[in-house]
Structure formats: C-alpha cells, structure tokens
Amino acid sequence: MPNKASGVRVLVGTRKGAFVLTSDGKRERWDISGPHFAGWEIYHVKGSPADPNRLYASQSSGWHGQLIQRSDDGGKTWEPVDNKFVYDGVPGTHQWYDGTLRPWEFKRVWHLEPSLTDPDTVYAGVEDAAMFRSGDGGKSWQELAGLRGHGSGPRWQPGAGGMCLHTILLDPSDPARIFIAISAAGAFRTDDGGKTWRPINNGLHSLYIPDPTAEVGHCVHRIAMHRSRPSVLFMQKHWDVMRSDDAGDSWHEVSGNLPTDFGFVIDVHAHEPETIYVVPIKSDGEHFPPDGKLRVYRSRTGGNEWEELSKGLPERDCYVNVLRDAMAVDSLDKCGVYFGTTGGQVYASADAGDCWTPIVRDLPAVLSVEVQTLS
Template identity: 40%
Template structure:
C-alpha cells in the first residue's frame, strides 16, 4: 500500500503529514530544520531525499536535506553566493529536482545548480547577465525567483518566474535567457505601458502534464494559459471571482484540469473573497470554472494562501492540498469535491508539496 507524504514548509520549520493511499487518517511530525523559515519543501523521487529551501537575511541561505524521511538532517549553503560586490544571497525560495540535479532559486533573484544532491551549488550566471537585469524591481516579498519549471524530456529547457521581473526561458541550460511575458498585464505600470516585455509580477508558474508546452500562470494581474511554452499568454480569468491570487495546482495527468485559489485583491486584504473559502477548478483549460467549497469554512475565513502552498498528488483520484497563512492544512482525496482540515495551528504555511511512496 502506498504512503502519501504532504511536505509543509512554514515560517518556523518543516513538517510532514503522512497517510496511506486512502488518505482518511493523517499523522503529523515536525518541526524540522531547527525552526528556520522554510520557503519550499520538496521530495526528489529519484533519490528519496527531501530538501527544504530556506533562510532569511538573519540566518542566511541554506538547503536542508534528509535521506531518511526526517530522522536526520544536514544543511548546506556552500556555493550559494554571488561574486564580491553584488548583493548577498539572503534566502533560497524554491528548489526543483531533475536527473540527480537540484536547482535553487534565490533572493535577490538568481538560479543555482547542485550536482551532488544539495551539498554544493554553482551559480548559473546567464540569468544575472541578462540585459534587463538592472531594471528588475522587487515584489512585495522581495526580488525572488520563486518558480522553477524543468522540462523532464529536454534537460536544457527551463522556465523561471521572478517577482517582479516576469517569466524567463532558456533552452541552453541557462547560458542565455529570454523574457516570455507577451499577453500578461502589468496594471501597476502607467497607462499605455501595461503589456511590457518584462516587469510583470508573476506569482506562480506550473507546467501541465502530458509532454506538451502548455503552461499555466497565476499573476498579480490575472490568470493565464500558454500553449507554446510562454511565447504567448491568453487570459483565462473569466468566471473567477478575482484576477488576483497566488497558488496554482496542476493535475498529475489531465492537462485541462487546474486548481487555484483566488484572493479578493492586492489592496483589499488578500484573503479569500467574501471570507468564504473555495478552491476553483477548471476541467477545460480555463474556459470555465467551478468553485469547490464542501468542508471549507464559509464564514469568517480571513486567510490567504501563499504562492507555493498548493499541490496535487499522483494517485487516482488525485489528491489536492493547500495550506493557509493562519496555519491550517487542508486535503481533498477526490480532486476537490470535498475537503478536510488535516492539521491546525501550524506556523504560517509557505509551501505544500507531495511525495507518494509505493
């Protein structure tokens, strides 16, 4: 019988929620990582290792690693630094594994690669050398590289999301990069300049399953789909209660199914609309949307959900999970039709990922 792990990164360490494949009863353990701020907590299925990306200006950056599901931990910041004269790396905000490599997105925005499972890192300098780099501006959380999308079939292809610089793409492993933001708005720019080449505040970037080039993006200014790897983006926010939100969760098998949690607006409190919680699901690539509310609070729900705090698992039917800024972890074992709170009173939840062990 499969084991399902939900990996939870919080402002005060990492936690692991565990269940069997029925996903009815859950146990929780943690906190791990010495109570560091953990912005992203993931599994590398190829090695079985769990990695936590964390730090801040006080602690500095580090990637924590356990190879025994939390029994013992190591952490390393070796190589997570820019050359002398540049702003220091304050924290690691995102990590992504592929074929024995580990990629790390940091603040201020840059990309690093590890070839030894997180023990040492090297800077992928091409992104910092992009001619637009001097004009990148920080978002509300800083100038952070928060989304890393790896093409599992073509190792040289990578998409990244930066607040507030936009989406960038490389097809040569990071030596050269191009902005891919055509069709995404930047409403905070002066009138007539709302569709710039770069400078958009992308909130989350995910790739649809199936081997194609479909991407989904939740932005400060809308929700979008691209069929061509981000060359052109199309708005899919019609039918949603808001054009503002952070997390997006791709279905593990169906490229037309996507989950997201709109919030009421950038300047309206950044909580679920009308203080009534809902996960919104599309089954047709964003043409229509359905709000899923069973088991979620429908009054006095003044919480938000951060950009990496939503995930799906690969079981059938797919599980869907999200964590709130007020520390509640919700789970659905039926693709969002019904929800259960599986942990309460955690620190602010920064990220949610899953790991299914057969």
C-alpha cells in the first residue's frame, strides 16, 4: 500500500492562531492540534526542508506588533526569537494610495521561507515591502536592502492588503537566485544572493495602472515553481494567470478557458511540472468563487487548458476566498493538494485534485497553508 510509512503535517495559519494537522500517508484520518498562539494573527508557518522539526511562525496583532516563533520539535513546543525588523539605513518613501509619498514603516511579516539546506537560515517577506534574512535561526534579522534600494522603490505602492512582500522562491539549482513578489510592485529576481535585484515583469499587462506594461506597479498575487525546473514560473496576477519559461525574463498569459482569471493562489504538482492548480475567484470587487461554487482548476499542460475539479467541494452558496499563501502540495504518491478558505475550511485531496474532503470545517479564517511530507 503506498505511503504507509510516510506522513503529512499541514501547517495552517489563521486570523486567530495556528493549527497543525497531521496524518499518515493515507491522508484519511487527521489529528488537529491548536490553536497555537491563540488570539493572534498567524500569517505564515513553514518548516525547514533541511530539518522538518524546525518550524518558523509569523505571529502578529494590532495590539502587540510582530513576533517570530520557532519550534524545534515539529510544532509541539515553541520559543519566541527575535522580532526586531529594522530597515537598513534611511528608509525612504514609497507611493501611498492617494499618490503622496509615505515613509517605509514595518508592519508585519507575511511570509517566512526557510533555506533549502540550512535550518538556521530563513528569509522573511514583510510589509512595508522588504526582505530580511536570519542566519542564526531567527535570533537576529538583517535586511537585504538591495531590493528596497532598487531604483523603482519610490514608485511601489500598496495593494488593498498593504504593500507586502508575500512570495519568496529559492532556486534549488542556484543558491544565489531568489524570486520574490510584492503587491503592488511586481516580481523581482536576484542572481547574487540578494545584493542586487531587478524587476521581472516584462509581459505583464495590468489595466489598473497608468502604463499597463510598466516596469513595476503590477499586483502579483503569487508565484510558484517546480523544484526540478526552476526557470519555469507560474504566476497568479490580480487578473491573469501567467507563465515564464526564462526565469521571469518574460511572461505570457495562460489563463485559457478559466471561468475567471482573477485569484490568489497557484501551485504546481509535486511530480508533474506541467500540472498546475488555481482557485478562480469572481473578481477583484467580489472575492468569492463564481456562482457560489468552490472549484479548483487544474491544467496538465502548463496552462491554457484547464479542467474543473469540484468533487467534494461546495456546489452552492459558497462565498469564501482562498488567500495567496493558502495552497500547498505534499510529495507523496499520489500528490496531495491542500487549500484553506476564509471560511475556516481546510480541504485536502489525496489524489492530485480529483476528489476533495475537508480536514477541518470551522477554523478561523485561513491565511496560509503549508505542507511537510514526513518520512
């Protein structure tokens, strides 16, 4: 029987705490632990690929600001580490919603991305948009200021959720190459470990900015890659699903027959680099699924040709959203796919999306979902 000796740990961040969902390789029965950090917003929890017991969590609140929590036992116990995120040098200014200039001001950590090889190295994507790095397990943080110092920085502006750096992709084939995305500045890439960055938005077309093909200003919602083919990127933009075959140097649209190409999440099958998943959302003004039907769409052709996946998902009266960090895959065979909703459900498919079941139905609004495949 496949996967009998393996297990899965799903790390869920919500508006009111973190939850850890565990199962064996069959992914039929689940244990739920939590809430951890009850009452706090948990934007993201992620485990180290180099040590699955090492987890990092971003914990924040409007009352008490930002905390970073670290676990060394797979989420059973946690210790707060350093929470001091100070911009390098004079912070400078960026665009505010009304076109005025506003100083950079740290608000929260949206995304934590542990190194692929070192459990003590972890990157943090923050609002107002910047990237920080810790090389000591979160005990201290230093900004990779070359990103914010890119000449376009004063032209960056917040999206509706704030000016957040929400996506960090580490290239498994090249430790010096990192991709990031910012709402609403766009995607950027470094090829020198974060010293210098350049925008990679050529081919994006956004009608909500004065120049639809501008170098920056695009509201990129999420980027995904398959680790075997890191120069191929998939993007869910505010509107449009996009693909790049040259590490972001150029993009082309692959929305194809999707019922709407607005959405937040996008992810790639663990074993099939051309199989990708999105959750279409009706529009930027109506953040819920079209027709009240929650559906995942899967393309087995790297985009353009999409099939509806609805078995086990609500067929009517469903008006939840699926936020940008709230989809993940495991690497079992068959590939498991998971996503969480603002209604508090976490859905899982143990057969690459063919059938879905809710692991839990009534959590606080889900902000993020990550998966660890355990051996």
